[in-house]
Amino acid sequence: MLWFTEYYSGEGMELQGTGLTFKVTEAFSFRTPFQEVLVLNTVDFGKMLVLDGAVQTTERDEFIYHEMIVHPAFFTMNSSPEKVLIIGGGDGGTVREALKHGVKQIDMVEIDREVVEVAKKEFPSIANKLEDERVNLIFDDGREFVKGKENEYDAIIVDCSDPIGPSKVLYEEEFYRDCLKALKENGVFVTQSESPFAQRKVHKQVVNELRKVFEVVRPYLAFIPTYPSGMWSFTFASNSLDPLGVNPGALGEAYGKFVKENGKLKYYNPEIHYGAFAIPNFVYEEE
Structure with missing residues (x-):
């Protein structure tokens, strides 16, 4: 079983020691000319799209x-x-x-x-x-x-x-x-x-x-x-x-x-x- 954590960091983020962790059953990633794309199948939120380490969308919410x-x-x-x-x-x-x-x-x-x-x-x-x-x-x-x-x-x-x-x-x-x-x-x-x-x-x-x-x-x-x-x-x-x-x-x-x-x-x-x-x-x- 895999785990993915989005750590809150970067420009404009005022939380620097916090993140949100998801249990993952499947994952694949690739890089485009603009960013890293990660697709995860999570236990609680279904499929999830992550760009440069930041959650963009999930099937559940x-x-x-x-x-x-x-x-x-x-x-x-x-x-x-x-x-x-x-x-x-x-x-x-x-x-x-x-x-x-x-x-x-x-x-x-x-x-x-x-x-x-x-x-x-x-x-x-x-x-x-x-x-x-x-x-x-x-x-x-x-x-x-x-x-x-x-x-x-x-x-x-x-x-x-x-x-x-x-x-x-x-x-x-x-x-x-x-x-x-x-x-x-x-x-x-x-x-x-x-x-x-x-x-x-x-x-x-x-x-x-x-x-x-x-x-x-x-x-x-x-x-x-x-x-x-x-x-x-x-x-x-x-x-x-x-x-x-x-x-x-x-x-x-x-x-x-x-x-x-x-x-x-x-x-x-x-x-x-x-x-x-x-x-x-x-x-x-x-x-």
Whole structure:
């Protein structure tokens, strides 16, 4: 029997003597031009994708991350987004959830083709919509791709890894300004924004940089067992829409219609929609 431990370390990580260990029955790894890829079959969480030593997704808890990076923003919009840009998201889960809203076109920009290929083969329940005819897979640098785009997307979702190496530029004000230009007038932006407990300084940096660019910036939380500390965040941004301004009756009606068409979600619901935006005091207290 094998054991795998993700040790929490690296730039932005405030936990330096902690890790999470999994019992493993099978494993294989390979290196791409960008990173080391490890696929594990774990006893408790099913198959797991690990990039450069950091857990990215597991079959057991992936639904939490993927539902929460998509649905709070999309249920905030006055109508279903027609054209969506996803930067990162190589496992395919964000695409899967976005398509449930009747999106007509998704441009998914992922830098590492081999991650997408391994996801299709090893994680079909997550990646099963990557070959949908509405999805354009673009293997490129997401930072460079968004430059020069204007008034093109109803929503932009940044499903990126930690701010190390190529992903670091996806946490900066200049990138957020380019995303704003690429959005339509009532567009929405969402990014994963790290753990407010384990990576509080990085989380605060994301929120502060977004506030320099967007009128409405709302960080929100979800519990993801296999991510550092379990406390994970996302941040919504827009110049015209506010997830806390959504009428409860309208949200309940929209969610009911969604469930009839797609089935019940496993994590997100109208109560979670509002409650997720309640942030503990310690997160923004000055040290």
